[in-house]
Amino acid sequence: MYQIKSRIWLEGEKGIFLGEGRIQLLKAIETEGSLSKAAKSLNMSYKKAWNLIDAINKSSIKPIVTKSTGGNGGGGTLVTDYGKLKIKQFELLKKNCWEFMNSQSELFKD
Amino acid sequence: MYQIKSRIWLEGEKGIFLGEGRIQLLKAIETEGSLSKAAKSLNMSYKKAWNLIDAINKSSIKPIVTKSTGGNGGGGTLVTDYGKLKIKQFELLKKNCWEFMNSQSELFKD
DNA sequence: TATCGTTATATCTTTGCAAATATAACGGTG
DNA sequence: CACCGTTATATTTGCAAAGATATAACGATA
Numbered sequence: 194m195y196q197i198k199s200r201i202w203l204e205g206e207k208g209i210f211l212g213e214g215r216i217q218l219l220k221a222i223e224t225e226g227s228l229s230k231a232a233k234s235l236n237m238s239y240k241k242a243w244n245l246i247d248a249i250n251k252s253s254i255k256p257i258v259t260k261s262t263g264g265n266g267g268g269g270t271l272v273t274d275y276g277k278l279k280i281k282q283f284e285l286l287k288k289n290c291w292e293f294m295n296s297q298s299e300l301f302k303d
Numbered sequence: 304m305y306q307i308k309s310r311i312w313l314e315g316e317k318g319i320f321l322g323e324g325r326i327q328l329l330k331a332i333e334t335e336g337s338l339s340k341a342a343k344s345l346n347m348s349y350k351k352a353w354n355l356i357d358a359i360n361k362s363s364i365k366p367i368v369t370k371s372t373g374g375n376g377g378g379g380t381l382v383t384d385y386g387k388l389k390i391k392q393f394e395l396l397k398k399n400c401w402e403f404m405n406s407q408s409e410l411f412k413d
Numbered sequence: 414t415a416t417c418g419t420t421a422t423a424t425c426t427t428t429g430c431a432a433a434t435a436t437a438a439c440g441g442t443g
Numbered sequence: 444c445a446c447c448g449t450t451a452t453a454t455t456t457g458c459a460a461a462g463a464t465a466t467a468a469c470g471a472t473a
Contacts, residue, residue: 267418377448
């Protein structure tokens with residue numbers, strides 16, 4: 194009949210912390226090792242990606258990524274252990290939500 | 304720590320059917336008896352309200368509202384029994400979701 | 414110290430959505 | 444048949460978010 198859809202995100206005191214788009218970006222950073230490459234792999238402008246990471250860092254209690262500029266290779270961006278933990282937690286939440294929403298669809302059976 | 308937030312909506316084959324804003328509008332129509340008054344009570348432009356109702360009707364299987372134009376009082380808009388049922392179902396879903404999200408917040412305790 | 418690819422930031426342009434405005438059509442009532 | 448408040452719809456305006464472009468700063472390495 195009708196399909197239940199949802200979108201989830203986490204908010205801290207200083208605004209939105211993590212959402213689905215930010216998680217996707219963080220995962221791309223994890224595999225690419227740099228913010229610019231991650232943005233490119235997602236067909237996202239570097240500026241937008243930078244803004245997202247900036248917002249994450251400002252709303253997070255601990256650092257989510259470590260950025261280095263200059264040096265051999267130009268630098269890069271790495272996801273911290275804390276960041277990796279948050280990614281795992283968020284994906285587990287998403288999975289649980291998905292299962293919950295499925296269980297709720299019988300509400301609209303008529 | 305971080306607060307889990309979510310947004311839920313229902314999709315049919317022809318696009319979005321019901322969301323939180325649309326439910327709010329339908330409830331205002333229920334109490335006001337007209338689309339223009341409902342829009343005014345929500346500080347929403349008539350056009351936006353009309354577009355929402357139009358989208359609801361296009362994506363719904365059965366009529367959600369009945370609209371009459373002209374006549375004494377100018378006409379009005381009424382929510383059908385089917386529409387009232389859907390409102391109830393959606394609000395129950397929302398309540399269940401809220402409880403579920405609360406139960407999930409321990410995922411992020413560290 | 415020249416090079417390189419990255420992060421960082423400013424500025425301008427575009428574009429898509431929201432809001433505002435205007436006007437027509439409707440039809441029961443007095 | 445004039446009036447009224449509603450639904451219905453087109454057009455214009457405004458603005459904020461997104462995108463494009465350009466440029467500076469960084470620092471390990473050779």
